[in-house]
Amino acid sequence: MAVARKPVVEVRRSQRRRRTVSAYRDGERVVVLIPDQFSRAEESEWVDRMLARLAAREGRFARSDAELLARACRLIGLYLSDHGSVAEPASVRWVTNQNGRWGSCTPADRTIRISHRIQDMPDWVIDYVLLHELAHLIVPSHNATFWSLVARYPKAERARGYLEGVAATAGI
Numbered sequence: 427m428a429v430a431r432k433p434v435v436e437v438r439r440s441q442r443r444r445r446t447v448s449a450y451r452d453g454e455r456v457v458v459l460i461p462d463q464f465s466r467a468e469e470s471e472w473v474d475r476m477l478a479r480l481a482a483r484e485g486r487f488a489r490s491d492a493e494l495l496a497r498a499c500r501l502i503g504l505y506l507s508d509h510g511s512v513a514e515p516a517s518v519r520w521v522t523n524q525n526g527r528w529g530s531c532t533p534a535d536r537t538i539r540i541s542h543r544i545q546d547m548p549d550w551v552i553d554y555v556l557l558h559e560l561a562h563l564i565v566p567s568h569n570a571t572f573w574s575l576v577a578r579y580p581k582a583e584r585a586r587g588y589l590e591g592v593a594a595t596a597g598i
């Protein structure tokens with residue numbers, strides 16, 4: 427097992443900060459900004475907490491196009507395998523220009539694009555968005571056949587509720 431090297435941490439105290447703590451990576455170092463009034467114990471507690479948070483965030487953003495494709499292949503195997511190669515996309519990519527859409531599919535060239543805004547969401551929500559777009563390779567419109575394909579995913583209903591909640595909060 428690889429031992430994770432603890433990064434060099436630079437703690438900066440700020441008199442203007444009251445309670446907020448933030449951290450960011452600056453090359454090899456991690457800079458942690460804390461309120462000046464924090465005790466040494468609070469400082470070390472928060473440094474540990476922020477390092478964990480930063481690692482988790484960076485882990486999530488490490489989601490790559492390759493991982494997305496692997497995820498798509500898994501979903502096809504689980505839910506759409508009876509459609510054979512019809513459900514197989516030519517490409518699946520993360521994109522930043524979806525303008526309010528979580529994902530999109532172009533059946534003509536069999537490409538699927540997934541919004542980076544869902545990168546932070548739980549795996550089962552990402553899987554839903556992906557399965558939705560994969561199902562569009564089989565049925566381009568939102569008709570009953572399409573929804574019956576999507577409904578094969580056990581958390582489809584829950585994921586739709588999750589996304590509607592996020593959209594309502596964000597005013598999308």
Ligand SMILES: [Zn+2]
Binds near residue numbers: 558562568
């Ligand atoms: Zn759709």
